[in-house]
Amino acid sequence: MTIRFPAGRAAVLLAALVSTGCATKGDLRDLQTEMRNLAERQDSLMVELRRQNRTTQDSIRRTSDQLFETRGDVSVRLGGIENSIERLTEVVGQMQQGLVDVRDQLGSGGGMRGSMGGSNPLGGGQPAGDAVADYNAAVRVYNMQQWTAARMGFEDFIQNYPSDELVPAAYYYLGEVWVQLDEPENAIEAYETVVQYHIGSDHAPLARLGLGLTYLEQGETALARNQFETLINTWGDHEAADRAREALAGMGGRPS
Template sequence: MSMTPPFGTSVALRRGRGRGGGVFLVTALLISSGCAMKGDVKRLQDEVAGQAVRQEAQLEDLSADLQDLQDSLQVQSAIANEMVVDTRGGLARQLRDLQTQQSQMVQLIGQIQREVAMMSQRLQADGGRVTTSTLRADPDSLGALIGRGGGDQADCEQIWGAAIIQFNRGSNAAARAGFNGFLRDCPEDERVARSRFNLGDIAAQQDRPDDAIEEFLRIVQLDPEADEVPLAQYRIGLLYLEQGNAQQARTYLELVVNSYPDDPVAELARVELQGIR
């Protein structure tokens, strides 16, 4: 025998689709069939209440998990941003370091090029003034040659040749004695100015700057028309510059530039003056 559910049963069935829907459905059917006892209803109600509590707890746990996940994502995002910023900053620092190194390399290359050019110009300026002897001379006989007297051309050639050989060897003490002997025995020789210049060069090499300046000044004073004068004045300027006397250095370097503008050594003087100003 079929029974028609009483009014309200369909509502209960529809509501039963929510939380604890299965329990509500059973409860509704029992009530509609008139078979439900009070104890059964109570048990069902307790079960529904317990299931609701469990579901609420599960929802709370799920919400907490979602919050933890959100917090973790925010922390990871912040760390990622910091890493990106740090990476960009590191790249920027590396780029600046490379640019600094490049600038230093360019300056160093420019300095080397200037020094090479100056050495070349010095060789050109000094090359034409180098005097050698046309006679063969025994440099070991220098002591015997000096002070022999006479001062004839042959003796002057022998003394000059021996002194030049010692000078080129780097035997400065023997070369110095030879050039001094040459000045004493051959005072009228055309190589007197060159001999004084070599004596000034030897003094500079022996760290006797005052003696070197004195020898170079003698060339200017005793033979102002000598070819060695521009280079002698230039060397005086350098020696004063090494001593820290910029004013005196400028005086002699400007003298070279103004008095001998077409001489190769004038360009060297201009370079030095740029460093002083």
């Protein structure tokens, strides 16, 4: 049976055996073999330690890179959130100003037709000035591009004053609002109300143009062409007819 010793003890034992003359050749070979095996295992362990060290360093490097990227992503998102908050604050401020303007309009009763006076066509006890003030308030919000508030304003006006002479204009603007809100079907319905029931209104050619443009945006070129041609044939000298001619030219048609 061969007795194995740790490297240190093997070296000491070898020296002792040699000094006392007790070591045999077999013992020396065994000790030398054991020392070589120990050296090889030591080298193998060193190689493994170096490999693990490189792996650990690579892992630390990747983690550091990920943390850096995460910090950058978080910074970008925080910047986006701050910009959104600023825009939201601006919109809220505009809406508040719009409400103040609406309140002022309701209080003053001034506006586009404020000098006309007269009684309410519905005979409901409200003076015509209230209808004018409500309409002008809705237009003011519309001009501020507060589309949802403008929609509510024009819808309320139409509901409260269905026989007022400003109703066709309110329907036209309502169609424009629906376009901005990306609701083409509702826009078409509002425009068609003008051209079907208020054909003599000053806003009828504008509503016809709105119909044509809305159909064109929806890819309904035949319907769009029909609206443009009808507009040109009916109101050829109107500014809206010039717009219709331009649209037809862009479609490859021959404007009338």
